Amino acid sequence: MTETASRDRPSRGRVHVVGAGLAGLSAALRLGKLGRPVALYEAASQAGGRCRSYVDAKLERSIDNGNHMLLAANTAALDFVAEIGAGDTLTRPDRAAFPFLDLASGESWTVEPSNGPIPWWIFSAARRIPGTAAGDYLAAWKLAFAGADDTVADCLAKSGGDNGPLWERFWVPLTVAALNTHPREASARLLWLVVRESFAKGAAACHPFIARDGLSETFVDPALAAIRAQGGAVAFGRRLRALTFQADRVTALDFGEQQVPVEPGEAVVLALPPAGAADLLPGLQAPRDARPIVNAHIRLPEGATPQRRLAPDLPILGLVGGAADWLFLRGDVVSLTVSAAEDLAERPAEEVAALLWRDTARALGLDSQAEPLVRIIKEKRATLAQTPAALKLRPGPRTRWRNLALAGDWTDTGYPATIESAVRSGTAAARLLAKP
Ligand SMILES: Cc1cc2nc3c(=O)[nH]c(=O)nc-3n(C[C@H](O)[C@H](O)[C@H](O)COP(=O)(O)OP(=O)(O)OC[C@H]3O[C@@H](n4cnc5c(N)ncnc54)[C@H](O)[C@@H]3O)c2cc1C
Structure with missing residues (x-):
């Protein structure tokens, strides 16, 4: 040469x-x-x-631009964090467990995958999502055979409109959390990859991780x-x-x-x-083509004590039946996420703040009349439309x-x-x- x-x-x-x-x-x-x-x-x-994180002048707290969660299945991301020497800044909960609350009905449950690939948890009425039957979950196999043009709804929605509790309490929250795209238009194949890499492998692949400090x-x-x-x-x-x-x-x-x-x-x-x-x-x-994510960061009023205590090793709560999808608690700041938030991203910040404070007060048993400091962050191009x-x-x-x-x-x-x-x-x- x-x-x-x-x-x-x-x-x-x-x-x-x-x-x-x-x-x-x-x-x-x-x-x-x-x-x-x-x-x-x-x-x-x-x-x-x-x-990224930054110190917000209004809240006088360090906040993230938006709540982020990793799963144990995200091996490249976790290796990256370990390589840069930051492994100890991620929370490491003992259990792969996702607590949920239905803001409309008040029902609560925890999605806790079983150890190993056989999903024993769906055969136990006590561990299933309320209102669901074991057979409902088995429809997931349809995702495995989805065509390149199929949406999640093509595979899992029922004709006639009422898709039942598993759709509202599992498939919609999972799809918007993983793909930031509503299941009526999200790729079924991509959601199958998420299910295959996480739930289908059992608890070990589902451990959630969040950044402890920011x-x-x-x-x-x-x-x-x-x-x-x-x-x-x-x-x-x-x-x-x-x-x-x-x-x-x-x-x-x-x-x-x-x-x-x-x-x-x-x-x-x-x-x-x-x-x-x-x-x-x-x-x-x-x-x-992109989809937005809206986050609200709420500094709790002094002396406000959340009645619902979130686990200290993983202070998160999945929400359905309101506007917010996830609630994270760090110190005295509650952060709420709304994914695939096309509607909310176009509304005035004050309106979004009022809506998400109402969800927070209901979720944590706080006084909804209080007027906490709220920062709304609209990431209009949070991810591509998947x-x-x-x-x-x-x-x-x-x-x-x-x-x-x-x-x-x-x-x-x-x-x-x-x-x-x-x-x-x-x-x-x-x-x-x-x-x-
Ligand atoms: C609110 C929110 C919540 C999310 N939640 C999760 C989650 O829970 N879990 C998860 O895994 N992922 C989540 N994501 C997605 C995750 O944040 C992104 O996938 C990831 O950060 C994208 O990184 P990137 O480097 O590809 O792109 P970017 O982060 O967009 O980086 C691109 C960089 O290029 C810079 N840039 C742009 N134009 C130029 C130019 N002309 N010259 C020089 N620099 C330029 C930008 O300033 C930016 O710093 C979330 C995203 C958002 C917005």
Whole structure:
């Protein structure tokens, strides 16, 4: 091989990683481990993208942009947290158990998968979701045989409208939590992957994990420290505006005031949201359709004591029959999540705050007349719409430019657009560029 050809191999030189969300952080970490010098650029003034914490001036508390949960099945995400030395910042409950409350009827139950792959829990009336029969759960097999164009509703909804308690209390909450898309339009195949990797494997794969202190403390700050410790450079306030291409290579990055040449032998990972990547790359097909998640962070009034005590090792509660899907409690801040929140995301923040405070007061037995401090965060493009049509548009890491790879939760990792997918996508991009 001539010296020029060897210098031109993208498997050698520095890698420019653009976007410091979890996909970019994962790519940068992996590239550093593979011995590649890394330069990481982020448009915002902080890293983390859609998974970050900050101190909120109104609440005077550190809050997450939105509640995030991992399951034990999310092995890449958990390995990432362990690799950056933050394993002890995740809660580790002893049981795989998800407490639920129906805000309309007042009924409560706990979904607690059995040990091992046989779901004994559905054969016990005491452990089943109230109003359901064991036979109802067996319809899950229809997901396993779903076609590429089938929605969850195509497989599991009954004709005639009334889908029964299992639909309302299990399939809808599970689908919107896992896919941020309502089951009437969510991909049945993708939900099957979630069920196969979690419930179908039993309790060991279902243990929930949440960041004890905050998302940044678990996923972001330790990752930045690890990348810097590997010699990586991190620059904030750098928004990529254009790329220069020559034949099958990227040769420069345009950050507005700063132009960065991409030298022979160097490579680029674009770890941006789908619309950003598609705007910068001519001809890239990407799933642009997104779904919102709305979060309310409520600082409880002084002296307010929740009557319902949430387990200290996993202070979460699933909700049905109201507006909110999940309630997390950290210190004196209650955080509520509404996924696939197309309707709520368009309503005024004060209205959303009143609605979600009503759910909180009912769930925790608090005085609904109190007027706590509330912060509403609307993530209008929280994830891609995980519909059969959109999933067909997910590209892999490879592009037509041989020194450019894609990463992001929306790329074709096979997993729902989650932390797990973001971390896997970063690893896939790094591996692709490191190939000799
Ligand atoms: C409210 C909410 C709740 C969620 N709950 C869960 C959950 O419970 N479990 C779970 O696993 N996942 C959850 N997710 C999904 C998870 O947060 C995402 O899948 C993950 O954070 C995506 O990471 P990413 O790196 O692919 O994208 P992003 O986080 O979007 O990162 C992209 C980065 O690129 C930067 N950027 C954009 N344009 C440019 C540019 N031109 N130049 C330079 N930088 C640029 C952005 O500022 C951003 O930092 C949730 C998401 C939200 C919003």
